[in-house]
Amino acid sequence: MTKFSFEVTKRCQQTGARLGVLKTPHGDIHTPVYMPVGTAATVKAMTPRELTEIGTEIILSNTYHLHLRPGEDLIQEAGGLHRFMGWDKPVLTDSGGFQVFSLAGIRKMKEEGVTFQSHLDGSRRFISPEVSMDIQHALGADIMMAFDVCTAYPCDHAEAEDAMERTHRWARRCQAHHTDGDQALFGIVQGAFFEDLRIQSAKALADMDFFGYGIGGLSVGEPKPIMYGMLESIMPHMPVEKPRYLMGVGSPDCLIEGVLRGVDMFDCVLATRIARNGTCFTSTGRVVIKNAKYARDFSSLDQECDCYTCRNFSRAYLRHLFKAGEITGARLATIHNLRFLLRLMENVRQAIQEDRLMDFRNEFFSKYDMTKNF
């Protein structure tokens, strides 16, 4: 673990938000950071070179999906996930815990672990904390996540408590099974939407001394103020010197609000998914580029954006590509959406450095149409 470190380098005097550097064997990550998601060992529609060009410092990939296909053995044989996918910067792998939640219909959970029915071929697969660690060791991600139990919204207190306690037991098992010094392990705070449970979970995990902490089980359908409230509840109990990762969150407004509340890391499929489905982030709000009103709009997607798409193509052209079903449309929209979030985070870091994050936030929301947000 000597190859890893996290240092908070600056606090915004206006907001208390933090700037930090997370060092890994594959490079440094400047926080607060947004991590593009590459579930199946690829950020959909993007090459690693393009990811680098838009400023990506770390990507996320997935234990469950890679276990099913192509299998961690094959990836290990290829020389690990970095080499296999041609990405030499840091990688974080999710544990498969989220699939316990999202694939609820095709799995059975017990204390020992979870039996999945593969969504690909129906075959039965068993993932436990130990199996998840083994797979993540084989993949060779820089940051591994503990195998956790995520709950839905709404969720009653008893169920949330059970899931949280099991998450804690599983976190200990993950920790006990984690041996590789070239990989860091994050625990995950759960507790659904109950302040007492969230605080209890934050404290319990803090006592376990992980390298960093995921905040899981949020952004699962609850109103945003509830999510923000949960963040505010737990932050006083999160270790100050450890990175905090709000899992699965990534609309532009949520990124800003998250940083304001002390979050250092984010990942989200939203940017890449909505890009493929014809929706783009812009500084004035969401643009559904497929809409007929853009058919003759020859201006760029976002006047303020410096990405390849915005520098070279019009809204009318992007719309045409989507209407024609051309794969380039998905690529150009993905390049833009990812660059939009990465640039947003660059600006957030700059604002923290200059002690004006609240000013930045207010300026952002003065232009960004929240009525068309997610």
Next chain:
RNA sequence: GGAUGGGUUCCCGAGUGGCCAAAGGGAGCAGACUGUAAAUCUGCCGUCGCAGACUUCGAUGGUUCGAAUCCAUCCCCAUCCA
């Protein structure tokens, strides 16, 4: 000129007496999407004052209680033969 097969709502195409404003697909329009079972999914898609009424299945006329469906004539289209 002859033979045969056809003309259905934006397009393709099903429907051959009532259960038909008319299957299905495409196109079009709109919506959803937050640790990716997602280049996916959902809704709308003749007109209106949308309950209900009205107009529509090449055209016109007819048969029938009732026609996109049957008959007559005409107009187009495709293929083949001269």
